[in-house]
Amino acid sequence: MLKATAFNVTCSVEETEKKMKTVIFGPPGSGKGTYASRLQVKLGADVIAMGDIFREIMKEDSPLGRQVKGFVEKGLLVPDDVVIEVLKQRLVKVSSGRGFILDGFPRTIEQAEALDKLVKIDAVILLTVPDWIIVERLSTRRVCRKCGEVYNVRYLKPKAEGACDKCGGELYQRSDDTAEVIRDRIKVYERQTKPILQRYNEKRILSVEFKCEKLETPPEVAVESILRELKKLNLA
Ligand code: ADP
Ligand code: ZN
Numbered sequence: 001m002l003k004a005t006a007f008n009v010t011c012s013v014e015e016t017e018k019k020m021k022t023v024i025f026g027p028p029g030s031g032k033g034t035y036a037s038r039l040q041v042k043l044g045a046d047v048i049a050m051g052d053i054f055r056e057i058m059k060e061d062s063p064l065g066r067q068v069k070g071f072v073e074k075g076l077l078v079p080d081d082v083v084i085e086v087l088k089q090r091l092v093k094v095s096s097g098r099g100f101i102l103d104g105f106p107r108t109i110e111q112a113e114a115l116d117k118l119v120k121i122d123a124v125i126l127l128t129v130p131d132w133i134i135v136e137r138l139s140t141r142r143v144c145r146k147c148g149e150v151y152n153v154r155y156l157k158p159k160a161e162g163a164c165d166k167c168g169g170e171l172y173q174r175s176d177d178t179a180e181v182i183r184d185r186i187k188v189y190e191r192q193t194k195p196i197l198q199r200y201n202e203k204r205i206l207s208v209e210f211k212c213e214k215l216e217t218p219p220e221v222a223v224e225s226i227l228r229e230l231k232k233l234n235l236a
Contacts, residue, residue, distance in 0.1 A: 026127030029134035050104035
């Protein structure tokens with residue numbers, strides 16, 4: 001049996017009534033996790049972050065943990081059947097009456113098709129960012145070992161060096177955040193993930209876009225812009 005770990009689920013203090021089901025979509029390093037963790041409070045939604053779930057699974061000394069590790073550390077996608085099963089098990093844990101933000105799913109057309117069979121997505125939050133920003137950001141990124149919060153040693157520093165602002169956990173550099181693996185992850189995104197956008201366009205799923213053009217754009221600026229756009233569409 002696969003074991004999906006609940007991760008990054010917190011209760012909101014400013015819940016809206018909308019219960020939106022959204023996908024946050026963009027290349028690695030576009031800020032999906034950073035913005036999702038801030039948007040969840042504003043939208044009263046759970047965040048389902050596939051990368052975080054896999055990093056938890058990888059900590060287990062199990063056949064599944066070792067299998068997943070082999071893909072993640074090379075910057076390759078975990079096979080669809082595994083990902084889809086993990087997602088299904090995580091979706092049933094979404095608190096009733098709350099929406100969710102999917103971060104890192106779907107990443108292939110097959111995953112998008114599987115998702116369509118499970119739920120109807122209300123909106124896609126699209127993040128676009130040039131490759132040079134991705135490489136610079138990811139190679140200086142740090143992640144909290146305990147809660148998964150994302151920092152950057154240059155552009156998004158924690159208050160105390162090496163420690164998470166939220167939970168005090170140790171910050172570390174992901175093994176797939178090296179220049180070589182980052183380049184492979186960008187290629188994988190272009191080849192396997194980006195084509196999903198065409199599908200969402202054809203299905204006329206509402207979408208809002210945030211274009212990041214500057215390295216040091218504070219997350220709050222992006223989040224405010226995304227919320228404004230969602231409100232315009234009456235989605236937040
Ligand atoms: P990123 O910063 O690249 O968006 P994530 O933390 O979302 O990173 O994902 C890290 C890795 O976990 C991916 O490179 C991939 O190996 C694996 N992974 C995450 N989500 C999926 C998915 N939907 N399908 C296949 N593999 C995935
Ligand atoms: Zn933390």
